[in-house]
Amino acid sequence: MSMIAAFYSSKSILITGATGFLGKVLMEKLFRTSPDLKIIYILVRPKAGQTLQQRVFQILNSKLFEKVKEICPDVHEKIRPISADLNQHDFGISKEDMEELLSSTNVIFHCAATVRFDDPLRHAVQLNVTATQQLLFMASQMPKLEAFIHLSTAFSNCNLQHIDEVIYPCSVEPKKIIDSMEWLDDAIIDEITPKLIGDRPNTYTYTKALGEIVVQQEGANMNVAIIRPSIVGATWQEPFPGWVDNLNGPSGMIIAAGKGFLRSIKATPLAIADLIPADTVINLTLAAGWYTAVHRPKSTLIYHCTSGNLNPCNWLKMGLHVLETFEKVPFEKAFRRPKANFTTTSFTNHYWNAVSHRAPAVIYDIYLRLTGRKPRVTKLMNRMLRMLSMLEYFVNHSWEWSTHNTEMLMSMLSPEDQRMFNFDVRQLNWLEYIENYVLGVKKYLLKEDMAGIPEARQHLKRLRNIHYLFNVALFLIIWRLLIARWQMARNIWFFISSLHTL
Ligand SMILES: CCCCCCCCCCCCCCCCCCCCCCCCCC(=O)SCCNC(=O)CCNC(=O)[C@H](O)C(C)(C)COP(=O)(O)OP(=O)(O)OC[C@H]1O[C@@H](n2cnc3c(N)ncnc32)[C@H](O)[C@@H]1OP(=O)(O)O
Numbered sequence: 001m002s003m004i005a006a007f008y009s010s011k012s013i014l015i016t017g018a019t020g021f022l023g024k025v026l027m028e029k030l031f032r033t034s035p036d037l038k039i040i041y042i043l044v045r046p047k048a049g050q051t052l053q054q055r056v057f058q059i060l061n062s063k064l065f066e067k068v069k070e071i072c073p074d075v076h077e078k079i080r081p082i083s084a085d086l087n088q089h090d091f092g093i094s095k096e097d098m099e100e101l102l103s104s105t106n107v108i109f110h111c112a113a114t115v116r117f118d119d120p121l122r123h124a125v126q127l128n129v130t131a132t133q134q135l136l137f138m139a140s141q142m143p144k145l146e147a148f149i150h151l152s153t154a155f156s157n158c159n160l161q162h163i164d165e166v167i168y169p170c171s172v173e174p175k176k177i178i179d180s181m182e183w184l185d186d187a188i189i190d191e192i193t194p195k196l197i198g199d200r201p202n203t204y205t206y207t208k209a210l211g212e213i214v215v216q217q218e219g220a221n222m223n224v225a226i227i228r229p230s231i232v233g234a235t236w237q238e239p240f241p242g243w244v245d246n247l248n249g250p251s252g253m254i255i256a257a258g259k260g261f262l263r264s265i266k267a268t269p270l271a272i273a274d275l276i277p278a279d280t281v282i283n284l285t286l287a288a289g290w291y292t293a294v295h296r297p298k299s300t301l302i303y304h305c306t307s308g309n310l311n312p313c314n315w316l317k318m319g320l321h322v323l324e325t326f327e328k329v330p331f332e333k334a335f336r337r338p339k340a341n342f343t344t345t346s347f348t349n350h351y352w353n354a355v356s357h358r359a360p361a362v363i364y365d366i367y368l369r370l371t372g373r374k375p376r377v378t379k380l381m382n383r384m385l386r387m388l389s390m391l392e393y394f395v396n397h398s399w400e401w402s403t404h405n406t407e408m409l410m411s412m413l414s415p416e417d418q419r420m421f422n423f424d425v426r427q428l429n430w431l432e433y434i435e436n437y438v439l440g441v442k443k444y445l446l447k448e449d450m451a452g453i454p455e456a457r458q459h460l461k462r463l464r465n466i467h468y469l470f471n472v473a474l475f476l477i478i479w480r481l482l483i484a485r486w487q488m489a490r491n492i493w494f495f496i497s498s499l500h501t502l
C-alpha cells in the first residue's frame, strides 16, 4: 500500500489556485490515488459570468478527470468550492465557511498566484505576498493542520546563477513592502519598481521571492515546505501524456511556432531548457506534503523541482525536436510553414523580427484589407513579440539548482510510492516527452482533430508553393529594376542571353 496515498485518505485538504494549470493536476492526482479522502476545499472566485459550481462542473467534465470519475464516482460531492478572492481582506470568505475551514483542514496546498510577468507591483505583491501572509495567518488558527505546502518557482532567485535549496534574503523586508503598498500611490510604485526588483527580470520572480520569506517567517511554528518548480510543461505520464490547458511558458511558443508565426527567437542554443512536466511537480508536491506532516522536519524544507542537473536538455535540442514533430503532426491553418531558427545577437534578432515577423504580418494584413476583411495579423504578431521579449531572459541564461532535498525525499519513499508518485526526471526521455507535448498542444489546447492532418499537410504544401511564387516574383521585380537602372546588370543580362543563343 502506498504510504502517501494512505496519508491523504480521510484527510480534509484545502487548495488555492485549484482552477489553474497545476491546481487541476493536483486535484486529479489526489482523487485518483486517494479516492477515500474526506473533502477537498477549493478557494474559487466567480469568473467570466460563471458561478463557482459551473466552474467546478467544467473542470470535472474535462478530459483530465475522465479516469477520476471511474475511480471515484462521488467526486462531485468531495469537492467543496468556497467563494473567495485572494485580493480581498479575509479573502471575502463567509463566516460559516471560514469556521468550517479553520476547524477541519488537515493539509493546505497554496498554488494561487499571479504568474504574469508584467503585473504591476501592487497587484503582484497583493497576490503573491500579502495573500500568502493571510493564508498563513488562517493556517495558524487551524488546530488540525498537519502540513502547509507553498508553490513557489525555481526562478524566485534567478538573479543568482547557482541556487541552493535555501531562502535568500531580499534587500527590503516583505512586511515593509506590504505596508508601503497601502500608502504609496501607483505612480510612485511604478517609479520604484525597477529599483526594488533590482537584477530580477520582472515583478513575478521578485514577489515570489518575497512570498518565500513570508512563508519562512510566518510559518516558523508550522510544518511548512516550499516547492520550487522550473518551467512547467505538459504532463509526462499521468493521467495521460501531453495534457496542457494554458498558453504560459513554452506552450504558447509551441503554438506560435507550429502556426508559422514564430520564425526566430533570441536564445542561447546550448543553454539548459529547464522544463519540468506538470505531473512530476504534483508528485513531488504530494510526497512533500506527506513527508512534512509525518516526519515534521525541524526547519522549512525547500524542494527544487527541476530537470537541468539530473537530465539536462538544451534549447537547441528542444527547438529542433519541436520542429521535427510538426512534420509528423502539423497544426491546422498555419499562417506560414513552421520553420524557425535561433538568433544570438540583438542585431540579427532585430533583422529577423523585421523580415520574418513584422513584414509578413503587414503584407498579409494588406491582403486582408484588399479582400474586404479585417486586418488582424499585425496585432497578433505584436502580441507574440511582446511575449517573446518577456521570455527572452529565461532562454538566454542557465542556472544550476541543487536538488539535495528532492533526492533525499526520493530516497525516503517506499518502492511503491516511488512508482506511484514518481518525480525522478532521470527517467524522462526528452524526445518522447516533446513529441507528446506538441501533440497535447494540438489536441487539448488547439482542440484540433487528428483527422485534419492530411488537410493541414495540403495547406502547408500550398503555403510552400505560394512562398516559391513570392520569391520568384520578388526576384523578377528586383532584377527588372536593376536592369532599368544599372548598366552592369544590363551587361550581365546580355551576357547570359548570348550564352543561351550559342
Ligand atoms: C537551428 C534550430 C533552431 C530551432 C528553433 C526552434 C524554435 C521553435 C520552437 C519553439 C518551442 C520551444 C521553445 C520555446 C521557448 C519558450 C521559453 C519559455 C520560458 C518560460 C520561462 C518561464 C519561467 C517562469 C516560470 C514560472 O514560474 S510561472 C509561469 C510562466 N508564466 C508565464 O508564462 C506568463 C507569461 N505571460 C504574461 O506575462 C502575459 O500574458 C503577457 C505576455 C505579458 C501578455 O499580457 P497581455 O498582453 O496583457 O495579454 P493577456 O491578457 O495575458 O492575454 C491576451 C491574449 O493573449 C493570449 N495569450 C496570453 N499568453 C499567450 C501566449 N503565451 N501565447 C499566445 N497567446 C497568449 C491570451 O489567451 C489572450 O487572448 P484573448 O483572450 O485576448 O483572445
Ligand SMILES: NC(=O)C1=CN([C@@H]2O[C@H](COP(=O)(O)OP(=O)(O)OC[C@H]3O[C@@H](n4cnc5c(N)ncnc54)[C@H](OP(=O)(O)O)[C@@H]3O)[C@@H](O)[C@H]2O)C=CC1
Pocket: 016, 017, 018, 019, 020, 021, 022, 023, 043, 044, 045, 047, 084, 085, 086, 087, 110, 111, 112, 113, 114, 115, 127, 151, 152, 153, 154, 208, 228, 229, 230, 231, 232, 233, 246, 248, 249
Ligand atoms: N506554470 C508554471 O510554469 C509555473 C508555476 N509555478 C507556480 O505554481 C503555482 C501554480 O501555477 P499555475 O497553475 O501555472 O498558474 P495558473 O495561472 O494556471 O493558476 C493560478 C491560479 O490562481 C488563482 N488565482 C489568481 N488570482 C486569484 C484571486 N485573486 N483569488 C483567488 N484565486 C486566484 C487562479 O484562479 P482563476 O482561475 O480564478 O484565475 C488560478 O486558479 C503558482 O504559484 C506559480 O507561481 C512555478 C513555476 C512554474
